[in-house]
Amino acid sequence: MRAYLVSRLAQTALVVFLSLTAVFFLVRLAGDPVLLFLPMDIQAKDVNEFRQRLGFNDQLPVQYARFVLGAVRGDFGESLRYRRDALRLVLERLPATLELGVTALLLTFFLAIPVGIVSATRRGSLFDYVGMGAAVLGQAIPGFWLGLMLIYFFSVRLGWLPTGGIGGPAHFVMPCVVLASFCAARIARLTRSSVLDTLNEEYVLTARAKGLAEWIVIGKHTAKNSAIPIVTLAGLETGQLLGGAVITETIFAWPGLGRLTVQALQNRDSPSCSPPSSSSRSPTR
């Protein structure tokens, strides 16, 4: 067991290192940030001085070494736009994204798994059709459109919920629904098919023959066995949620990592891009 953990950790470290490298090159390749920050009438020698001061004039390997050594120490440099420590900037935004992500995950699990189980046990019923119909729609409807329509109905027309930003529980409702919709749809469908599979197994037949109450049969025997693919998908989805929050955060003006990444990409703010991209790795499989 320990050898397995160590090997997995080593693989994770390798993946993180490769990801950092990829991010470094991707963002450097995205264009010369120096030119974007200086006023139009700047002199050529001032451009050079600025570049020198920020360390963009050095050879690429030197920049790369500095980046990696800094990253290991947690120092990602100064954000070009905000003139503050990039890592601190990201860490300020991280809680907001985590709050949103965790709430969306909880919503997903408490909604999708029961719906999936009931759809499987009451296969062919109205609940099954409605539930799976909603799941298919949830997978197909793009999150940003759902967000816009929800904002229109619940904020503009009805005025029940705020249009965006962070605040009390009311601010969480729509972003979480939007974020969770795709994820919940996939998990509901997977739960249904997984439970259907296990319901055909022999031990379920045995349990029923023994005269056990139905809820014990389902809750105790099928649940654990059908959980395996669900747990796998849930692990993958957690990583995707952190990255997929980009769109949701933009629509609802949520001050999180996703929005920071997009703004940084739009402004070619290289030091700010690195930490968020590296942090949305999915958990080790």
Next chain:
Amino acid sequence: MSGAALRRNGLGGLGLTLAVLALLAALAAPVLAPHDPVKGDFSQGLKPPGTPGHPLGTDQLGRDTLSRVLYGARVALFIGLCTVLLTAIVGGILGLLAGFFGGWPGQALMRLCDVQLSFPFVLLALTINAIVGLGLRNIIISLAAAGWVVYARVVRGEVLSVKQRDYVQAAAALGTGRGRILFRHVLPNVAPSIIIVASLQFSQFIVAEAAISFLGFGVQPPTPAWGSMLSESRDFLYIAWWLAAFPGAALALTALGVNLVGDWLRDVLDPKFRV
């Protein structure tokens, strides 16, 4: 027909209908669109649906929504098709080679796929697009660069299992050349997986392209694309709901249609292949 078969084929039929409608809209846009999607008429700005001559209303520049939605279908389906072809060919070939010949290049490829798969898809495509630049050709390249890994993984897995089958081993024992085995025995068995993944990824690519255009990258205005139309509609949501509703509905219905067709194909070709 049994209830299950009817439901399976019924949903597939619905999906096919939606997909065909989207295709028709894309192909026949110049004929069906009542107005030029790019030229605006300021005197007709922000008219609601039902205005004579503008069944779905107009946007802030007076451009007809219906025409823009129809032309947007062209962009969406073109991008989806090109990306799917590109990723299927590149990923498929790499997966075939990695699975069939194996060795350390195959392993290295799989590790590379692992690294790339750990990035969220939309974020990766967005970052690549920020690098290679804006425009139609570049968004296709970005999406393909982010999306080919799935094919490589799936195809390699399939090839590994097909390699073990009796007829392949028999052919090898008979002295059949490896190239011939690859093309005549392995590839036809791997083709269903490629088709299934392609159909499932098609809608993912369309939605991802819309998302990237929504954020300001990808396809640029004035080219009508559903994603950038949705982005522009945000400013006018309070007074012109139709600017967000119709492009988004078109996007959702197209994605739904393609998804349903993909599910149906998967049921028909290989029911074990679950999401």
